[in-house]
Amino acid sequence: MFNQKKKKQHYVWRRYLKSWLVGGKLACMRDKKHVFSTKDLMNVGQQSYFYKVNSLTEQDVNYVRDLFLSNVGESTNAIFDRLFSLFLQVEHVEKLPSDGNHVGIENLKKHYANNLEEEIQSDIESQGEPCLTRLLVGDTSLFENEKSAAHFLNYICMQYLRTKKQHDALVSGAIGKNSEQIIKCANLIRIVFSSKLAANLYANRSDYKLVVAKNNSDIPFITCDQPVVNFLDTRLDSSEETKEFGLYYPISPNLAVFLVKNEIFGSVKEMSFDQLSVEEFNQITLNASYEQVYSSSEKQLRDLASKIKT
Template structure:
């Protein structure tokens, strides 16, 4: 039997399954909307997951140049971090090329290479999830003091940034709005699609750092929902609910209020706006309905709740902003 670290991870969740369990009412089963437009009740293990979603693909010199071009727009310390990760992945790619050219067939080498390609990005996300466990547990219990610890705060902001950028919803819509009006734009768009497994992690790193660096300018608030309407979540659990965000098309907003439901009762929000005060906020039913509506509108397929009644009123919003975008690019 191979060591555990050599076991290939095939099922890649782009929304953390253990996060979704908070909508399971003590079980692993949640209510969610399906691709067919129905409502199902099943295990979190079977939703927001795709086989080999984060699997590494071989990068050509052109792919690498496109990655570097996007990375250079980042602060220098993040650019250097991106390049360090990229070198690690390219070393694995070079090792595989050397092995293939040798014409040697070695089962053990094959197992190591396949595990590396399938598991490395998935393992990085798992490491972020692990650091978020105690923070999410504390926040679900309305304990904001957990984020007074600098290390906990930076880890949680990185986790939030990655959860925003790692989803299939974010990938599909980011690629959809890329312009393809010239040969160069087509080549860049194709390279972006091919290298998305790396770029999405890079973007998540950037967003997480930005959220942490701006923590003293933004308002970080816990939203407490004691109304009869519970919070729902979705296949894009971190969403921008700022009033400047279009509800009918996928486009780049000027401001961000990043909203992240933690349970049917508690949510976390990072605000550019002054809508909520720093710390705990008791919110009314109208606000819950608004936030749930925006959560559903920015979902691609799945909204998730603890009861069928919790998601039924918001089912009509699912994918609404992307339906218009699919008829043409939202960004020039």
């Protein structure tokens, strides 16, 4: 866990991207113009030391608690106490006495801040893996089981909020007297925000459903470095709030999943997408992308890049 420093830290899960591999290669488009294929998933959807956390004080943690948890009960606050304690340990670990002879302590001192959130993200991915496996065969019944529904919601909310795009938006949008504290606490904020969103969705899950969209066209679904998109958010100004919420998550070139209110798409839980529908949602994915777009087809990305230029 903390034996070595983890440098390349992914905000797009490599296991997820494997569904787009053809001949062991993933087609990529960088900055909406540079198209290439790669066998090395270690170098896409990642940034060096992306999850490294800052040393936080009790004041920092209480700020995040007040920001997100002021309206929740004691039992919910208690659930977050362990998370807060892990972040508060950063300063404590750095100050641990060591004579250099205890390898375990030395590794902890060197790697705790760097690896902490990486380990949290790995745990969430472990929860999501069986859910993703079932969804890839079109099985949405996981949402009917309390445990698997909780795991899926925890997973998809984190895939929505942990990206570089979301991180940079949080940091660049931090203004006012608390801006420095927001930037300092960015790692903790995304975890608490994601967990609370997942908890709220879980509490109201009877109002929601999973819908699978099957691609019946010759054009693959694409994905990107913002793999989960609120497709009902049509704001032109991102600084405005939106009350519309529905998540779109392409999971392979042939399948996509929606998490939506029960009234969206009528009573259906499975849809067939023709070419027009696939192109529409591929455009949503393209618009949501930050630095990278992924596909099973390099030609598809070259065609998209040429359309962007014109």
